[in-house]
Amino acid sequence: MITVKFFGLISVESNIRQLKVNDGTVRQVLNQVKEKCPDFTEQQIRKAVMFINKEQFSGNKRFSIVLKDGDEIALLSPLSGG
Amino acid sequence: MYGYTGKIAKINLSSGIVQDYPISDKDREMFLGGKTLAAKIIFDSLKGKVEAFSDENIIVITTSPLTGSTSPSSSRFNVSAISPLTGLLVSSNCGGNFGLNLKRAGFDGLIICGKSKGRVYIDINNEAVTIKNADHLWGKNTSETQQLLGPKNRGKFVIGIAGENMVRYAAVMSEERAAGRAGVGAVFGYKNLKGIVASGNKSVEVNDKEKFKKHNMNWIKMLRSHMITGQQMPKLGTASLVSMMNYRNLLATKNYTSGSFEDFEKINGETLRQDYLIKNKGCITCPIQCGRVVSAYGKEVKGPEVETLTLLGSNLLNNDMQTILNVNHLCDEYGLDTITFGSSVGFAMELNEKGLWENGLNFGDCSKLEELVKMTATRQGIGDDLAEGTRRISKKYGGEDFAINVKGLELAAYEPRAAQGMGLGYATGNRGGCHLNGGYLTVLEGLGLNVSGKTPKGKAAYAIFFQDLMEAVSDGGTCLFTTYAILPEAMIKNPNNSIVRFINKAIPSFGGITAFLHNHTWLMNFNIKSILPHPYSIRLVTGFKMNINKFIQTGERGYNLERLINIRQGLKGSQDTLPKRLINELQRADDTGSKVKLERMLKDYYRIRGWDKDGIPTKKRLKKLGLEEYNI
Numbered sequence: 118m119i120t121v122k123f124f125g126l127i128s129v130e131s132n133i134r135q136l137k138v139n140d141g142t143v144r145q146v147l148n149q150v151k152e153k154c155p156d157f158t159e160q161q162i163r164k165a166v167m168f169i170n171k172e173q174f175s176g177n178k179r180f181s182i183v184l185k186d187g188d189e190i191a192l193l194s195p196l197s198g199g
Numbered sequence: 200m201y202g203y204t205g206k207i208a209k210i211n212l213s214s215g216i217v218q219d220y221p222i223s224d225k226d227r228e229m230f231l232g233g234k235t236l237a238a239k240i241i242f243d244s245l246k247g248k249v250e251a252f253s254d255e256n257i258i259v260i261t262t263s264p265l266t267g268s269t270s271p272s273s274s275r276f277n278v279s280a281i282s283p284l285t286g287l288l289v290s291s292n293c294g295g296n297f298g299l300n301l302k303r304a305g306f307d308g309l310i311i312c313g314k315s316k317g318r319v320y321i322d323i324n325n326e327a328v329t330i331k332n333a334d335h336l337w338g339k340n341t342s343e344t345q346q347l348l349g350p351k352n353r354g355k356f357v358i359g360i361a362g363e364n365m366v367r368y369a370a371v372m373s374e375e376r377a378a379g380r381a382g383v384g385a386v387f388g389y390k391n392l393k394g395i396v397a398s399g400n401k402s403v404e405v406n407d408k409e410k411f412k413k414h415n416m417n418w419i420k421m422l423r424s425h426m427i428t429g430q431q432m433p434k435l436g437t438a439s440l441v442s443m444m445n446y447r448n449l450l451a452t453k454n455y456t457s458g459s460f461e462d463f464e465k466i467n468g469e470t471l472r473q474d475y476l477i478k479n480k481g482c483i484t485c486p487i488q489c490g491r492v493v494s495a496y497g498k499e500v501k502g503p504e505v506e507t508l509t510l511l512g513s514n515l516l517n518n519d520m521q522t523i524l525n526v527n528h529l530c531d532e533y534g535l536d537t538i539t540f541g542s543s544v545g546f547a548m549e550l551n552e553k554g555l556w557e558n559g560l561n562f563g564d565c566s567k568l569e570e571l572v573k574m575t576a577t578r579q580g581i582g583d584d585l586a587e588g589t590r591r592i593s594k595k596y597g598g599e600d601f602a603i604n605v606k607g608l609e610l611a612a613y614e615p616r617a618a619q620g621m622g623l624g625y626a627t628g629n630r631g632g633c634h635l636n637g638g639y640l641t642v643l644e645g646l647g648l649n650v651s652g653k654t655p656k657g658k659a660a661y662a663i664f665f666q667d668l669m670e671a672v673s674d675g676g677t678c679l680f681t682t683y684a685i686l687p688e689a690m691i692k693n694p695n696n697s698i699v700r701f702i703n704k705a706i707p708s709f710g711g712i713t714a715f716l717h718n719h720t721w722l723m724n725f726n727i728k729s730i731l732p733h734p735y736s737i738r739l740v741t742g743f744k745m746n747i748n749k750f751i752q753t754g755e756r757g758y759n760l761e762r763l764i765n766i767r768q769g770l771k772g773s774q775d776t777l778p779k780r781l782i783n784e785l786q787r788a789d790d791t792g793s794k795v796k797l798e799r800m801l802k803d804y805y806r807i808r809g810w811d812k813d814g815i816p817t818k819k820r821l822k823k824l825g826l827e828e829y830n831i
Contacts, residue, residue, distance in 0.1 A: 124442040126426075128469050129434050166649070166694050168446050171459075175649075175695045193443050195691045196431045196646065 119146050119184050123157075125194035127165055131157040143169070144180040146190065165192040201406040202264030202741035203227060203307050207240075208328055210321060212390055213254065213313030217328045220310055228743050229825060232263030232307070233674040234290035235757030237279035240310060241288065241764060242829060248768050251283035251382070252365065252389045254314045260301070260356070260395075261308040263676025264741050267299030267403065269412070271419050272485040272678035274299050278356075282381040283389075284367040284539070284588050285607035285631050287765045289381035292673050293356075294482040295373025297397065300354025304399035315391040320348070320357075325399040333393040337363060340532040341372040348396045357394030358384040359534025361576035365389055366586040368539035368609075372531060375490075375501040376482070379536040381608050381630055406742035414739055418732045419486050425684040426691055427647070432489040432680065433479055437505040438468030440646060444509070447645040447652070448617040448786060448793070451610070452513040453562055454545040455603045455778075458614040458786055460513035466520055471502065475520060487680055495521075495528040503527040503537070506634075509612030510541025515548065516563040526568050533576035539588055542609035544571060546589045546602055547581070556596040558584075600779035605632035606770070615777065615795050616786035618644040620658035622795035626775050627662065627804055629761040635679060638665035647686045649694055649703045655796045657710020659803035664713050664751075671754030675737050685730060714807045717755075723747040756824045759808075759816045767831045772814030775801060 118137045128134055131154055138149040147162055167174050168191040169182060184190070207220040220240070230236040237259040249255045258280045265273040276298025282289035301309070305326035318333040336344050341359040348355050355373060362369035362384035369384030370377040371394075378384075387393070405411050422428040431439055441463060444450040448458030464470060471491065477499055481488035491502025503511070503523055507530075511523045530537045550556035558581045560567070574582025584592055589609055593602035603610050608631025615622030621644060624637025634641070640662055644652035669679055690699050716722060726735040726746050734750035737743060762770075776782070777795055786793035805812065809820030821827050 122464075124467070124469060125439055126431055126434065129472070134469060134473070163695060164692055166443070166446075171446060173446070175700060176697075191442075191446060193446065194431070195649075195694050196427060196435075196439050196443060 120189045122191045127194045143182045201404050207308040209310040211313045212315040231674040233277040235674045237261045238760040251281045256281045258311040262298045265676035267302040272681050273676050274482045278378045278383050280386045283385045284382045287768050291378035293378040295376035297354035297356040297373040301397045304397040305401045318391050320393045321395040323397040336393045353398040355396050358387045361534045362388040364578050368536040370534045407739045411739040422486050427683040428487050432487050435468040436489050436491045438471045440505045441467035451614050454549045462518035465518040466512040495524045500528045506612045507537040514545045517565040529572040539609045543585045608632045613641045616793050618652035619655045623800040624662045638662040650706045653792045655800045657707035659800050660710040660714035667754035670757045671750045720748045720751050
């Protein structure tokens with residue numbers, strides 16, 4: 118299973134903190150999330166800062182990365198100030 | 200006179216004499232208000248090095264032209280003194296309702312000198328200043344003291360028990376907002392001053408009322424529509440940063456041995472919102488409303504900022520949110536700075552772990568934390584050592600290399616080994632290891648934008664630019680959080696866009712241009728209201744010919760004047776440094792770049808600032824800033 122975590126405004130707007138979905142590419146994993154969580158949009162995916170196992174990925178190739186059991190994706194809204 | 204009451208009261212607690220302190224129109228235009236005006240007064244008033252705990256030390260409270268106006272987020276005021284924690288100048292900016300009430304009482308500022316023989320507070324009402332007996336207030340916490348000082352519509356600024364006991368990082372509170380850093384509360388305590396209460400019905404004239412009203416409406420609209428100030432801050436507060444900091448290795452953890460915390464999700468902004476938030480709260484005239492209201496000890500109280508969540512959470516390996524909420528509230532009630540308190544406890548835990556100081560404190564065990572607040576505020580047991588801050592603890596027990604302070608002031612929540620520019624800011628900040636006074640480059644280095652935190656390239660110029668900008672914003676009287684709306688929203692919202700990624704990569708290379716602009720601010724002899732509304736606002740209120748050029752120059756003038764005071768206090772360039780842990784030890788063993796490369800950045804910093812190799816402002820630079828008469 119893959120753990121998908123949501124932080125910042127994405128978490129607030131989607132009303133979700135964490136989901137577990139089946140293995141696959143990042144794209145496949147996020148499609149599963151969209152199915153389970155109707156408030157989670159493609160736009161949010163495109164704009165999120167994405168960490169896979171705590172390493173940031175930002176190019177389009179990130180969607181092709183193959184995830185294996187136990188991997189974690191974190192999606193954060195960009196933010197600032199403190 | 201527009202934007203000012205025109206009066207500053209000098210109150211001598213030794214003699215009880217109250218006098219007017221003269222400030223000329225030229226001074227107001229040059230030094231504006233807030234921390235820069237306070238620096239001018241302190242430079243002029245202290246004739247040489249002064250000890251923090253001495254009758255010669257003075258407390259200078261200053262408002263700003265926008266304080267108490269209808270400008271957004273403008274309830275701010277400043278308090279400055281020689282710090283008992285650093286021995287240098289401390290300026291602390293505060294929200295709450297005291298600043299605007301001081302203006303309503305008819306004063307732009309107060310200078311408090313001498314030392315009272317008995318315990319007193321100062322009562323100000325419509326230009327009448329009275330020094331009153333405070334025996335009945337002594338031993339009271341900050342909320343009870345404020346209640347005893349009269350109705351809510353009077354502005355209060357008080358210390359708690361920590362200030363009375365001269366804890367070196369005692370805060371001064373206005374409502375639940377703190378002038379927290381570097382111990383002005385202890386100077387109040389030394390002077391036997393419990394607090395100040397102010398009220399009145401004076402109003403300050405605005406030079407161009409119609410344009411000011413329209414400008415404010417546009418500015419409020421801008422703040423409400425911006426992703427950071429309109430959505431993130433109101434919905435999640437500053438606590439929202441915890442998660443991103445963790446992923447970017449910026450989250451101070453276990454006394455700065457690491458930049459990430461396994462249990463960060465138990466103490467982040469999302470958990471605070473979901474499980475603990477009762478409602479939002481904010482300062483008067485602020486459309487951002489970043490404050491959190493939570494529950495502690497059965498009461499609705501102020502929630503923690505990101506600094507507090509980090510220093511009382513990950514820094515101690517503490518994953519219990521309710522304990523953080525409780526301790527945060529206790530620190531406010533006793534009047535303690537949560538950053539230095541958390542850092543001192545974390546340092547004590549590591550000393551205990553290393554066998555250098557057997558104090559019974561262990562990382563991850565925060566069962567004694569609430570008791571420790573009381574022990575520190577009352578200087579009981581190990582609390583007497585904790586009350587001294589990390590630098591003095593390290594002198595007594597060792598561990599100087601991992602006592603996380605700069606010039607005596609403990610660092611804020613951001614681990615600089617993952618943000619080189621923030622490291623430089625901490626090293627050069629006039630009040631010591633402060634993120635805001637240091638320029639807060641983490642906003643570029645991974646929080647707002649995604650500029651690499653690993654490279655030192657260009658960071659000196661950006662640190663200087665933001666240090667001066669924040670100085671000027673404070674001088675004007677606006678909350679620093681309004682500056683986050685300056686960040687281009689298109690870049691923040693689209694971090695994966697190829698053009699945005701290219702710009703983020705290129706920003707360090709623009710350091711040279713930023714440095715050039717810093718030294719040729721006359722090229723910005725205009726206002727761009729939609730990007731930087733602050734100088735135009737000041738122009739409309741005061742009638743000064745304020746623009747971006749003059750605004751940034753005011754900030755630079757203030758930064759240099761503060762530096763001169765610090766040099767007079769004995770500061771050496773060699774103190775523009777960081778704890779050895781952050782310079783010599785890798786944050787992550789597999790990343791050879793994960794330490795602060797300070798030396799290179801510091802050379803650039805001095806050069807761009809126009810300081811000599813010892814970090815002293817050159818005569819040429821002082822002349823350029825109109826400070827040629829400020830000799831040390």
